Amino acid sequence: MQVNEKEFKPTIVAFCCNWCSYAGADLAGTNRLNYPADVKIIRVPCSCRVNPMFILRAFQRGADGVIMCGCHPGDCHYTTGNYYARRRMTLLFSMLDYLGIERERTRVEWVSAAEGAKFAATMNEFVETVTKLGENKRLEDLRCKEK
Amino acid sequence: MQRIGVFVCWCGSNIAATVDVEAVSEALKSEPGVVFSTNYQYMCSEAGQNMIKDAIKEHNLTGVVICSCSPRMHEATFRKTVQGAGLNPYMVEIANIREQCSWIHKDKQTGTEKAIILGKAAIAKVHLNAPLTAGESPVVKRALVIGGGIAGIQTALDIAEAGFDVDIVETKPTIGGKMTQIDKTFPTLDCAACILTPKMVDCAQNEKIHIYSYSEVTAVKGFVGNFTVSIKKKARYVDTTKCTGCGVCTEKCPVKNVPNEFNLGMNNRRAIYIPFAQAVPKVATIDADYCNMLKNGKCGVCSKVCTAGAIDYKQQDEIIEERYGAIVAATGFNPIKLDNFDEFAYSQSKDVITSLEFERLTNAAGPTSGQLLRPSDGKHPHTIVFVQCVGSRDTSGCGKPYCSKICCMYTAKHAMLTREKYPDTDVYVFYIDVRTPGKNFDEFYRRAVEDYNVHYIKGMVGKVAPRADGTLDVQASDLISNEQLHISADLVVLAAAIEPDKSARPLATMLTASMDTNDFFTEAHAKLRPVESPTAGVFLSGTCQGPKDIPETVSQASAAAAKVIGLLCKDKLTCNPCVAHSDEMLCNGCSSCEKVCPYGAITYSDKEFRMPDRTTAIRRVAAVNEAVCQGCGACTVACPSGAMDLKGFSNKQIMAEVDAICK
């Protein structure tokens, strides 16, 4: 496959909880379900471990989209973690929207360990959405460039 | 500065085919702190592990990054490896370049680029890793088995055999489960009751086993080695310590029209009942929905005839709490409801029955005393059609997408037994595929065809039309002869798909055990850890994990017991050291963390601090009980002052990963 140099390749960070979504991503791999290489997964014990700071940091460092995946509501390995995560992200995303980071660049998705197909489909769709939006510059511009 | 070694695994061709492993190890060599980088065919092999150990010693490595399969697969393996070379096991990070890279990206350049980035993220993280020491927690030496079918019974017997206490919680008034309703078992045609009831009696007599019948689990707290479980003992209005099981009450009760669930509603029982003669415990239960005394206070016959004085109309539900080290789910299955399959006229004709109903019709303890008679008119059926895959392998939304696994064999059994007992009966079996993997299984099916002359027809039934004369017009396709058939049948038997018991879903939530989309419990690893749930301390036995026949269920039940025994043998368990930790100097005592902790692992206390101006101040600060903390991290995000952090997944570590990925 010839990769077009000019083609926009978004940088996407996916936070996945160890018990459901990370396992769902593993299942997508085991079943050879493709999704774009633009998605890079960071393993966290639970979606409630995702500090809003991590997401701000990602955008600041040039991420074009951030997705957080956890167990389905009610199925959290730690009983209640994903409920906290859901509320935190709702607030954070609306604040990001206010800052000019489109709502479509951030997402929360529940993927169980058995939903490899859902994981792949979600990532395909998310990458497509973010690719359409193009490069994200808002927060990156705010950072103090180190180099 | 860490001295980091990078080890890139080929995983045979699993990784090497779509990721240029040489390029990855070369690229990561120049990352800051990396003093050694190599690649090898199988890092998890003995040679691969020795390579890691040697490199640690030779290069004085302080951190190790392994680019390989998912950490869910071999993180534990590699932690042991580095420990063997004298390194703290938590100085290892895994970059998942198989499941998340080589297996999903077909283009080698794409795969290689991504693998390098994942490797860099792991290197960035390991720079900030600190040695962790796992704490220990005690193990309560008692197991709980939820579900008292053959799976639960076998698991309990095996655990008890090893000398541990074990409790069985069963929602029905008796243990025994579905197997009590089955007449004969394939492929040996043993009588089910003859092999099951002795095991039920063993359970009752074993002093290590306690049976909570007619009871439910209502809450589960705690974690591996130390669960606290609430069990509701439903009021049965009979004092089980007094009831002798004589059965006089069940004969004298005036309410005679209660559908008998043991016979699937094909006959009636009384409002006070013992499910069947061999029930364990053999005590009566009053059905509150039907009992006149409980409904309107008018009756009391059972109380009058009970010479043991066991009847207690005032009994209440009782909730008890018990502590366990391990929990086994053995909640079993049910045949699906056939509401979505009315083309087979199940709800229109009494003579269209399920296979489980057929079992009752051929069972000596069943409603017809074992005579195979039509439910509609009590006559002997002369033409019987069996329909396989009713609701199994169904992706239309009406049934279940999976194969129910047991139907091919029990249908062969039914067909064979019918032909043996009633040679004047014509028996047809419509099948899509006959699936008979298993010892002596295909031979068994072939006997049905060759020795018993059962007509096996490849094709499906499309419609069952009940005729006014009482026959059933079965319209079906015969794919081999390319014909549409019309068979005038007297009885149609539907091999209904099986599904997990409805109680499994809420139980999974209580246990925080994961389930698949069909509500079967998920195993920790499909091949290598088939009887463990991913949730530590929770084990799986029988059909709650997937469709199984009896021999398979029993083997899995024993396997689950072996795992439980392995756990209960330990006096202490090593805790997960990736737990929360509060920096007392930063803590402002706000209690935010305490409120979100699902385990109550955080406590506050007043502590004396020496201030910069040499005075002392008393401040309220949080402390984490490391034996109780499970490491979810909820508190770390709730903490407004940044005092709370999670070992192994610290803020700095995750930020470092973010930075590496977004570079």
Add this chain to the structure above:
Amino acid sequence: MSKVTKEQVLRSSGVNVLKCMRCGKCSATCPSYDEMEYHPHQFVYMVEKGDLEPLLNSDSIYKCLSCYACVERCPRGVEPAKVVEGIRNAVLRQSGMNHIKAENIPEMLDEDLPQQAIVSAFRKYKR
């Protein structure tokens, strides 16, 4: 007749023939089975194989009653009737392939025949 391709039929019908598990329930339920040379399950299988020619030339495509029994009862959601319709439309769209000709209509009519029958016949059998 110009070449009708498998892809064309699949696109037009919107059916995924690969979902079929060959149980034959469509043919078991088909009310026109005895009138058909090729039966619903064969339509699905032959389209999957790309063996369209016999279907295109068979009267079976006019025997389907479009009663949706096979669609309703298929355990895999394959919808065989849509495959039959796909083949029929592929035939009717060829010029000169009208199965019913306007001039023949009057002799088929009787005084009670509802409009619906004529309209439907035109729709089903004519381009």
Add this chain to the structure above:
Amino acid sequence: MTFSYYPGCTLKTKAKDLDRYGRKAAEALGVTLEELPDWQCCGGTFSMSKDEIASKLSAVRSLASAKDKGNDLVTLCSACHNVLKQTNDAMKNDPDFSAKANNYMKLDVPYNGETNVIHYLEMLRDKVGFDKIAEKVTNPLTGKKIAAYYGCLLLRPGKVMQMDNPENPTIIEDFIKAIGAEPVVYPYRNECCGGYVTMEDKALAKKKSNKVALSAAENGADMIITACPLCLYNLNKNADESDIPVYYFTELLAEALGVKD
């Protein structure tokens, strides 16, 4: 209660009774049926081919005009109901089709399946209520044993039509009870009568309609009722082995309500 009403071409010609009694009964039940002023023939049959656009446009036009009226659209003929309901479903759930159709139609506001299409029977069950109908019956059809004939179009495809359980429906049986008669359940009530091939293959139409009529008679029915003009024609004309009479359900409803002239 006011509904938009789509009669369809057959109800204007050969099936006038179905329409006439339907309107009378509605009036007696206090339901106003407003005929869509600019309805067009639905096309008689819904093409299952995804690439058939033009033949579905007339149905879309009627649906769009009902949307402007703002009321639920009631249909009476089973075939029209099937076509309108399936077309509406495609407009709602098949973006490719609705884009193309809207492109052709050039409406001021694109139509995306907003109209709620219900069959007259659904109106009786869900809007009026069978219990209310039973109260208004002045001339109950006591003692009559009636077989409901659903045919294929009223119930299938079940995922789209969503009127009742497609394999074990009860809506017409409940209707029969509401008008004081006794429903007869028989297995072929939801099997096709072969109406579509009545012009093409008389023998097949005969075979299929006889199967239905004989099955109803065998189970003790005095008569069959239907909502489909083609079924009625076919069962009357082609089911030559049985002389069981066939009526439109609206005729019996009008009779029970005492408004049949």
